[in-house]
Amino acid sequence: MTAKFQDLLDRVTRVRDVSGAFIVSAEDGLVVADSFMEGVRGNAVAALAASLFTRFRDASGASGAGVPKFLHLQADHGALVAMPGADDVIVVAVADAGVNVGLLRLEMQRVVEAGT
Amino acid sequence: MMEVRAIDPWAREPLEKFLKESGARLCLLTNPSGQVIAQYGFSRAVDVMAAAALGAGIISSSKEMAGMLAEEEAFDALNHQGKKHGIFLAEFASPQGRLVVLIVYGRESSPGLVQLFFEEFVADIGESCPPREPRPPVIASDFEKDLNENLRTLFGGGV
Numbered sequence: 001m002t003a004k005f006q007d008l009l010d011r012v013t014r015v016r017d018v019s020g021a022f023i024v025s026a027e028d029g030l031v032v033a034d035s036f037m038e039g040v041r042g043n044a045v046a047a048l049a050a051s052l053f054t055r056f057r058d059a060s061g062a063s064g065a066g067v068p069k070f071l072h073l074q075a076d077h078g079a080l081v082a083m084p085g086a087d088d089v090i091v092v093a094v095a096d097a098g099v100n101v102g103l104l105r106l107e108m109q110r111v112v113e114a115g116t
Numbered sequence: 117m118m119e120v121r122a123i124d125p126w127a128r129e130p131l132e133k134f135l136k137e138s139g140a141r142l143c144l145l146t147n148p149s150g151q152v153i154a155q156y157g158f159s160r161a162v163d164v165m166a167a168a169a170l171g172a173g174i175i176s177s178s179k180e181m182a183g184m185l186a187e188e189e190a191f192d193a194l195n196h197q198g199k200k201h202g203i204f205l206a207e208f209a210s211p212q213g214r215l216v217v218l219i220v221y222g223r224e225s226s227p228g229l230v231q232l233f234f235e236e237f238v239a240d241i242g243e244s245c246p247p248r249e250p251r252p253p254v255i256a257s258d259f260e261k262d263l264n265e266n267l268r269t270l271f272g273g274g275v
Binding site (some may be wrong): 024025026027029030031043044046047048050051054 | 226228229
């Protein structure tokens with residue numbers, strides 16, 4: 001099972017400008033599977049992205065908008081994207097600012113459809 | 117608003133930073149025998165004493181379990197998660213010797229966040245705390261006075 005997710009995450013990190021991809025337990029903020037380059041603080045990204053996503057999900061629910069399908073944060077020097085999967089996990093990717101978000105989203109969708 | 121209460125001042129700043137970042141609700145820093153160094157969030161002395169003793173007991177039990185499993189080192193940390201609260205308990209090395217931290221967190225935090233900021237807390241304690249100096253032997257007549265002073269520091273005189 002882990003090997004399957006590893007292959008899928010590797011496909012995500014092969015998208016140009018992507019430096020890391022993670023499957024994270026949303027409530028715990030702990031890494032289920034990951035694939036990232038040296039220099040990325042995997043545990044920190046996972047914990048903080050999970051915290052951010054759950055808060056955003058709460059806010060989105062409270063506003064009546066429902067569960068967010070895709071979260072994209074664009075910063076000066078990079079981007080963080082997250083997508084909910086099954087069983088309360090989220091797929092998270094970190095990338096440089098110039099990443100092709102459409103392509104990245106497609107690869108993350110594949111991870112979600114594979115049964116996360 | 118609650119504030120960090122510390123018997124040893126070097127513990128205050130790292131603990132305040134940890135609490136701000138992790139969103140933990142309660143925190144207790146002790147030595148492995150359960151002697152309290154700093155606390156946050158407890159309002160009654162009896163709760164602190166019970167938590168410190170239980171934490172030290174759990175760490176001690178974990179060490180024995182690690183020994184039975186022939187682990188070369190004791191388990192670093194353990195985490196219990198309930199529906200409303202989680203408990204994170206860990207022992208770590210510092211210039212003052214081994215220290216134990218007991219953290220209670222709610223749904224506004226997570227094990228991942230607590231672990232992440234705990235690593236930074238250990239590094240901060242390593243920088244802020246001075247090396248351990250040999251302590252003079254405890255004299256019976258001073259014991260009660262020291263105890264009362266420490267309790268006043270930890271609970272602001274309202275023990």
